Amino acid sequence: MNNESRKNLGVILKQQRLRMPLTLRELTNLSTVSSSHLGRIERGERFPSASILRKIAKPLGFEEGELFTLAGYLSAQPPGMAESSPVYSSRQLEPYVARVLAEEPVEVQRAVLGLLSILKSIAGNIAKGKSQ
C-alpha cells in the first residue's frame, strides 16, 4: 500500500468525520477504535485494516463495501448488480434443498458443509482401510 493512497484515504475519512461533525474521541466511542489510531490513519501514518474500516464505516455514514473500495481492498463495484448469480457450477442445486437450507441461519448453512466434508473424509479413510 503506497504512501499516496494512505494519505488519500486519510483525507477522505477526515473530511467525512468533520462533515458529521465528530471529534476523534467521539468517533472512538462510536467505533471502539482508539483516537490515536484514528488520527494517524487520517494523516496517512497508518493504514486501516479491514476490521478497523468495518468499525468506522457506519459511524461515518459509509456503506462497508464503499469504504473497502475506497481503501482499495475491493475493486470498484458495479452498482446494483452487485451479486450477479455466481454460476452455480455445472451441476445443479435442487430447488427444494435450496429452499429448506435458506431457512437456516448462515452459520448453520456453513456448518452443514463442514459436516459434509467430515463425512467424506471418514468415508475416504474407510475406503482406504485405515478405519477411523
Added chain:
Amino acid sequence: MNNESRKNLGVILKQQRLRMPLTLRELTNLSTVSSSHLGRIERGERFPSASILRKIAKPLGFEEGELFTLAGYLSAQPPGMAESSPVYSSRQLEPYVARVLAEEPVEVQRAVLGLLSILKSIAGNIAKGKSQ
C-alpha cells in the same frame, strides 16, 4: 478475530482449493501469496488480511465480496437484485454454500437435509434436558 473463525475460514479455503484442484504452490503462482502463508491460513495459524483475500479470491473462484463476507470483514451482503430469484425464500442461501452443495449428487444434497433435521432434534432434546 477468534481462533475458531480462523479455522473455519481456513477449512473453507482449503476445500475450495482442493476442489479446483490446486496445490499451494500453484495457488501461489496464481495469487502471488507465498505458499507458506497460504498453508498457515488454511490451518488457521494466520488470518488473511484484506489484501491477501483479494489476491486469492478469483483464483479460487470466489467473488471478492463473497470472500470478505466469509472472513467476517464484510457483513452479509444485501441480496441486491438476487432477491428477484424466487427460489431462495425469505432468508438467503449463501452463494458459497449453494455452490458447494451444487457439486454434490442430488441424493447427497437431500441427505444433508436429513442430517440437519436429526441434529436439530437431538439439539432440541439436549435443550430440554432429556440429555442425549
Added chain:
DNA sequence: AGTATAATTTGCCATTTGGCAAATGTCAAG
C-alpha cells in the same frame, strides 16, 4: 494576559502478518 478543558499528536510497545529458506512429509519409479 492566564488557566481550565477538550482535542489531537507522539512515544512506546505488544501483537500480528507475511515472506524466505530450510526442514520435513509424500509418493511414484527404479
Added chain:
DNA sequence: CTTGACATTTGCCAAATGGCAAATTATACT
C-alpha cells in the same frame, strides 16, 4: 528399500497495525 521430485510445514525475522499513556496543541472563559 532408495532416490528424486514434488508438496507442505516450520523457524525465523522484518514490517505493519493498533492501543495506552503522556505530551502537546487548540479553544473557551474569566
